[in-house]
Structure formats: structure tokens, C-alpha cells
Amino acid sequence: MVATYRKLPNNNSHPSTSPAIKPHSPDQNQLSHSTPTTTMVKAIIVHQHGGPEALKYEDVELGEPKEGQIRLKHKAIGLNFLDVYMRKGLYNTSPPLPYTPGLEGSGVVTAVGPGVTTCKVGDLVAYGTLPVGAYAEERLLPADRAVPVPSGVDAVQAASVIFKGLTAQVLIRSSFKVERGHTILVHAAAGGVGSLLCQWTNAIGATVIGTVSTKEKAVQAKEDGCHHVILYKDENFVDRVMEITSGKGGSFEVLKKRGYMVQFGMASGEPDPIPSSTLSGKALFYTFSAMGVYTEERHELLAAAEDLFTNVANGVLKIRVNHKYPLSQAAQAHTDLEARKTTGSVVLIPDGE
Ligand SMILES: NC(=O)c1ccc[n+]([C@@H]2O[C@H](COP(=O)([O-])OP(=O)(O)OC[C@H]3O[C@@H](n4cnc5c(N)ncnc54)[C@H](OP(=O)(O)O)[C@@H]3O)[C@@H](O)[C@H]2O)c1
Secondary structure, X not given: OOOOOEEOOXXXXXXXXXXXXXXXXXXXXXXXXXXXXXXXXXXXXXXXXXXXXXXXXXXXXXXXXXXXXXXXXXXXXEOOHHHHHHHHOOOOOOOOOOEOOOOEEEEEEEXXXXXXXXXXXXXXXXXXXXXXXXXXXEEXXXXXXXXXXXXXXXXXXXXXXXXXXXHHHHHHHHHOOOOOOOEEEEOOOOOHHHHHHHHHHHHHOOEEEEEEOOHHHHHXXXXXXXXXXXXXXXXXXXXXXXXXXXXXXXXXXXXXXXOEEEEOOOOOOOOOOOOHHHHHOOOOEEEXXXXXXXXXXXXXXHHHHHHHHHHHHOOOOOOOEEEEEEHHHHHHHHHHHHOOOOOOEEXXXXXXX
């Protein structure tokens, strides 16, 4: 089920021949014309793929939760690079237009649909998952994708960390189990996921090498436990990694024999195809770690979230909420994220919260 909205008629920008917000599919629709109880909420809508200006702040109608759904009033919404791919129409999971972006948030349950047993009205929960729809004051969500936020973690922290933190958890526990003595290389080490990876793997006892674009980001990466920070615009990162690892890392070039390349993003675009001969010389492993696949089952999601929140509550992971924007300013937040101006987590706060 996808949380979708139906926009109010707007005669200026959307003539009647061009229906505004359509449901993604009939059974994904939160509303019908005959639904008696709808609430007006503010939300960001993408009508056409494009730049940050494609993010429109509008009034939409929100219905009651259906079977298996909850309605959530957001406290905070996490921004992710994935939101940018989708807005541009690049990513293969881009939702059909028009849609409300966002995969990460925290909030209070305001209503539960039939059959929901995993949470109740008044609970503070967080989620980092499809379906999109987080850039809104309130939304509907499949109840089984929401996890409880424990005491010791506040709503803004939860929204800042749940998607990126589950991604980091899966990367270091499942895609490749990081252990004391391992050496790992983290690209975009001062980013949302990168910051968590550096802190967590340092605490485990790995040697952490990170690449960043600016000196300011290098300072943050150091603070986050990166033992060696490489300014990749100034130095050749392959040469530096070879130097740091005393030549043990080769490449894909920087990997050692039987080393693991775990890709988890493509902020700079789809990488070139990798011929098997690149892997065979050193018997390398190459995988793409998709967090959603590792947390598909409810028990997997709960276990990963518990591991994450435990490490937030005990201070292993310090959540860097370096940038807060009102929900209405989502376009500015995207502009800054794309311009590489942000570090750590970026959150949107519903206007008036
Ligand atoms: N596999 C999964 O399940 C999963 C889940 C969540 C996120 N991700 C991926 O994880 C990556 C990090 O996500 P995030 O939300 O935490 O973002 P982020 O790291 O806060 O921001 C992106 C960073 O990537 C670097 N970058 C590289 N190429 C860029 C470009 N063309 N434009 C802008 N920045 C670029 C920049 O760091 P420098 O300036 O230091 O280069 C920038 O700070 C993304 O690629 C995202 O898609 C994957």
C-alpha cells in the first residue's frame, strides 16, 4: 500500500482537464469521494520530475487508515539523497507522478486501521521505508513498517537516523560483518550514512578510512572516528589508501585479496559495468546493499532498529542533526543537499511544530 493524496482543485495551476493528484492505483488510494472523514494537511507534491523547484508545498486531503495502516502526525522528517534521485526521475524505484516524496520520519500515531496490533494511538514511532509520503504534516503508513521509538531517543533524532541508520546497520552487520581489525573505506564519510558508518565501525574496532570533498567535512569525519581522512579532490584516493594500508589494498584497486566492495548508493551516477576479470584476479566480492531487502520481514526490521536505537541511546552513535528546515522549505533543503553543502542528517520539521 502506498500513502497517496488527492489534491484540492486548484484552478490556476491545474485546469480541470489535468487532474491533480491521482491515486497510485485504486487500492493504494487513501480516499474516495465518498469518504466522510478527511483531514486537510500540508504536504510537498512532485507533479513533474525536475530540480528542487519541482517540490510544491500544497494542501491535500488525507483519509482514514485502512486495513493494516496507521495515520501518523509527523514530528520530523528525514531528508535522504534517494529523495533527490526520485525527484529527478532517475532512480528505478521512482514513484509514479504525482507523488509526495520522503522515506523517513517520526511521529505520533493518530489513528489505526482495522487489524493493526503493532501500535496504538498516541505511540511515538519511526520509519525508514517505502512507500514514499514522508514530506507531509500527516500521512498514512503500513503499520508493520513503523517501529517504536524507545525512551532515550527523541523524535528528531529518530527521524534523522532511522533510514540512514538502518542502512548503516545492514551494511556493517549483514552485507559484510565488520569486525575488530578490519580496514574499511567509506566514501562520502561526512554524509548522513557516512557519518554513522564511521562512528559505528570505529566503535567496533575497525580501521576507518574516509573520503570527503572539503576540509570542513574532513573535520567532521575525524570527529566521527575516521582514522584517515582523504580529501579526494586534492589527493588520489587509491594512492593514499595503498599508502595507509602499506600496499595491502590493491584496487578494485583499493581492495585486498578476497576483499569486499559494498556499494550502497550512486550519488554521482550509475558506475561503469564491472567485468568479472576485475573480480577474479583477487577473488573479490561485489554487492549492492539494499537496506529494504534486508529488513523486509518484520522481525528483521525490529532487530535492526533495536540494534540501531540501542547504539544511539548508549552514545556510540551521535546523531548530527546539522540542518533543520521547515517542511515548506523542502526545495531549499534539496538545493543545499545537492550542492554538497550539508553534513550529517538533514531534517524537515512540519511548519508550526
Ligand atoms: N542501499 C541503501 O539501502 C541505501 C539507503 C539509504 C541511502 N543510500 C545511499 O547512501 C548514499 C548517502 O545517502 P545520504 O542520504 O546519507 O546522503 P549524504 O551522504 O548526506 O549526501 C551525499 C554525499 O555524497 C557525496 N556525493 C557524491 N556525489 C555527489 C553528487 N553528485 N552530488 C552531491 N553529493 C555527492 C557528497 O559528499 P562529498 O562532498 O564528501 O563527496 C555528499 O555530501 C546515497 O547515495 C544514498 O542513495 C542507500
